[in-house]
Amino acid sequence: MTEKTATAAPFILETTGLVKEFRGFVAVNGVDLKVRRGHIHALIGPNGAGKTTCFNLLTKFLPPTRGTIRFNGKDITNEAPQRIARMGMVRSFQISAVFPHLTVLENVRIALQRSLGTTFHFWKSGRTLDQLNERAMALLAEVGLESYARMVAVEMPYGRKRALEIATTLALDPEMLLLDEPTQGMGHEDVDRVMELIRKVSANRTILMVEHNMKVVSGICDAITVLARGAVLAEGDYASVSANPVVIEAYMGSEAAQLVAEGH
Amino acid sequence: MNTKVSIAYLAGLALLVAAPTVIYPVLVMKVLCFALFACAFNLLLGYTGLLSFGHAIFLGTSAYVAGYVIKVLEFGPLAGIAVGTVAAGALGWVIGSLAIRRQGIYFAMITLALAQLMYFIYVQAPFTGGEDGLQGIARGSMFGIDLTNDLALYYVVVGFFAAAFWLIQRTIHSPFGQTLKAIRENEQRTISLGYDVDRYKLLAFVLSAAIAGLAGALKALLFGFATLGDIHWHTSGEVVLMTLLGGMGTVFGPVVGATVIVTLQTELSDKVGSLVSVIMGCIFVFCVLVFRRGIVGEGVALYKRMIGEKVH
Ligand SMILES: Nc1ncnc2c1ncn2[C@@H]1O[C@H](COP(=O)(O)OP(=O)(O)OP(=O)(O)O)[C@@H](O)[C@H]1O
Ligand SMILES: [Mg+2]
Numbered sequence: 001m002t003e004k005t006a007t008a009a010p011f012i013l014e015t016t017g018l019v020k021e022f023r024g025f026v027a028v029n030g031v032d033l034k035v036r037r038g039h040i041h042a043l044i045g046p047n048g049a050g051k052t053t054c055f056n057l058l059t060k061f062l063p064p065t066r067g068t069i070r071f072n073g074k075d076i077t078n079e080a081p082q083r084i085a086r087m088g089m090v091r092s093f094q095i096s097a098v099f100p101h102l103t104v105l106e107n108v109r110i111a112l113q114r115s116l117g118t119t120f121h122f123w124k125s126g127r128t129l130d131q132l133n134e135r136a137m138a139l140l141a142e143v144g145l146e147s148y149a150r151m152v153a154v155e156m157p158y159g160r161k162r163a164l165e166i167a168t169t170l171a172l173d174p175e176m177l178l179l180d181e182p183t184q185g186m187g188h189e190d191v192d193r194v195m196e197l198i199r200k201v202s203a204n205r206t207i208l209m210v211e212h213n214m215k216v217v218s219g220i221c222d223a224i225t226v227l228a229r230g231a232v233l234a235e236g237d238y239a240s241v242s243a244n245p246v247v248i249e250a251y252m253g254s255e256a257a258q259l260v261a262e263g264h
Numbered sequence: 265m266n267t268k269v270s271i272a273y274l275a276g277l278a279l280l281v282a283a284p285t286v287i288y289p290v291l292v293m294k295v296l297c298f299a300l301f302a303c304a305f306n307l308l309l310g311y312t313g314l315l316s317f318g319h320a321i322f323l324g325t326s327a328y329v330a331g332y333v334i335k336v337l338e339f340g341p342l343a344g345i346a347v348g349t350v351a352a353g354a355l356g357w358v359i360g361s362l363a364i365r366r367q368g369i370y371f372a373m374i375t376l377a378l379a380q381l382m383y384f385i386y387v388q389a390p391f392t393g394g395e396d397g398l399q400g401i402a403r404g405s406m407f408g409i410d411l412t413n414d415l416a417l418y419y420v421v422v423g424f425f426a427a428a429f430w431l432i433q434r435t436i437h438s439p440f441g442q443t444l445k446a447i448r449e450n451e452q453r454t455i456s457l458g459y460d461v462d463r464y465k466l467l468a469f470v471l472s473a474a475i476a477g478l479a480g481a482l483k484a485l486l487f488g489f490a491t492l493g494d495i496h497w498h499t500s501g502e503v504v505l506m507t508l509l510g511g512m513g514t515v516f517g518p519v520v521g522a523t524v525i526v527t528l529q530t531e532l533s534d535k536v537g538s539l540v541s542v543i544m545g546c547i548f549v550f551c552v553l554v555f556r557r558g559i560v561g562e563g564v565a566l567y568k569r570m571i572g573e574k575v576h
Binding site for chain 1: 431434435437438439440441442443445446449450452453454455456457458459460461463464467471574
């Protein structure tokens with residue numbers, strides 16, 4: 001269950017002076033990030049910029065060296081990662097995060113079953129989980145996976161696995177989703193499908209996503225933060241960011257060319 | 265329980281009931297004790313993804329405690345088994361709490377280190393009888409049945425085994441078991457879905473330790489003694505071998521593995537003497553290199569290929 005607070009503050013997630021050092025190497029360097037409620041916010045930047053590390057800090061998978069994180073007005077800097085999920089901020093991972101040897105239906109049920117309050121009941125029959133099937137099927141239908149329900153997740157094509165991850169994440173009905181490169185390694189069709197899916201689930205939700213594909217960024221994102229060497233390089237909407245010479249220089253090469261080519 | 269497992273379970277039970285007519289019951293009881301031990305171990309390794317490398321400490325602790333309750337406190341076998349099982353579970357809680365903070369190989373090393381620590385305590389402690397072990401644990405009687413009769417004890421052991429085995433497979437298929445599988449499959453993802461994974465791992469550890477304890481208490485009752493051999497790291501290694509050979513993460517694999525290993529050891533020990541450990545080592549290498557899924561695992565995979573299902 002997500003614990004929703006009815007705060008109407010414009011920013012759902014705010015960090016101040018976020019720093020992460022790995023044995024002297026500064027991976028995230030003084031990031032002040034503000035994510036507006038209801039936005040699809042992109043976090044972009046060259047490889048090794050610190051995007052995934054940022055996600056790990058935000059969701060408490062890593063403790064920050066310095067700085068504070070506020071979610072829905074509440075300081076979450078010292079919370080445990082599972083608590084963050086229960087507060088309504090659920091992340092995905094850069095490397096596909098399904099439960100490979102469980103069926104597609106079971107994958108979604110893992111997220112749903114915590115609400116039954118029987119997750120410690122080792123004496124109960126597994127059939128008591130069947131009451132979740134209907135809800136799980138509805139979630140699968142939402143991402144177009146209903147025909148895969150009985151398949152073992154590892155057998156699914158890559159693009160479908162990402163869709164399954166989104167369905168599993170949505171099962172918690174989170175207020176905020178953090179997606180780490182949801183379209184990475186996908187063909188055109190899959191990219192389009194996942195992009196549509198993100199747009200669809202963004203209603204009533206806030207999404208922060210790491211994305212390399214500029215077509216996706218320009219297509220669905222309301223705001224962009226550019227990260228380079230751990231620090232924020234630029235912020236704004238797509239037009240202003242893509243025209244920013246500092247950003248173009250940081251990207252140097254193919255991605256910059258793509259950025260310019262697609263700039264409006 | 266799905267139908268296939270139910271049928272196998274009932275068939276196995278029928279076999280066990282009939283077994284003493286053809287096989288020496290003491291051998292079958294020994295096999296059952298180790299099978300239960302391996303099943304308990306498999307709950308951790310096969311279904312939670314945790315490699316505990318000091319599991320014999322739970323088997324042995326319970327054997328000592330049960331022996332002490334029966335021999336010194338004279339409370340009878342049922343109390344001995346109950347107290348031994350609870351003691352093993354309690355020790356599991358302590359060791360588990362310390363070990364689950366670490367992952368992978370570090371988890372295995374901490375369980376081994378703590379088990380070794382307990383080993384040295386037990387060598388010194390007066391109640392274990394040190395090198396001599398705790399001898400002369402009387403079988404006594406249970407529910408009015410005289411257990412000095414091998415056949416009577418046999419049916420009691422089969423009863424405990426069947427109940428514990430049922431509980432383990434129930435656990436595997438329960439909502440809790442489903443959570444354990446999620447942790448095994450992808451711990452980070454399970455955390456990100458809001459699960460406090462350490463608490464689930466700890467409960468699995470305690471259950472596994474307690475059932476290993478039950479096996480140890482039954483074994484002490486069967487042979488009438490508890491010795492340092494029960495808590496030695498050799499025994500911890502053997503249970504890993506049994507589980508891998510039979511097929512980890514399968515319901516019946518550990519039973520098959522324990523049957524093969526215990527039978528081999530019993531048959532070979534008078535013929536080849538100390539070469540037994542060399543043979544066990546070879547089996548281990550063979551399993552790891554070419555027989556990854558174990559006997560039951562490979563069997564299931566073969567069956568699936570035959571009916572044209574995909575195998576992972
Ligand atoms: N656990 C760690 N220990 C040491 N260094 C790390 C650790 N995690 C990340 N780093 C380093 O921090 C830097 C930022 O890594 P991060 O994974 O956050 O980059 P990224 O922006 O997500 O890159 P990509 O686009 O390739 O996913 C990299 O130089 C990486 O090597
Ligand atoms: Mg990354």
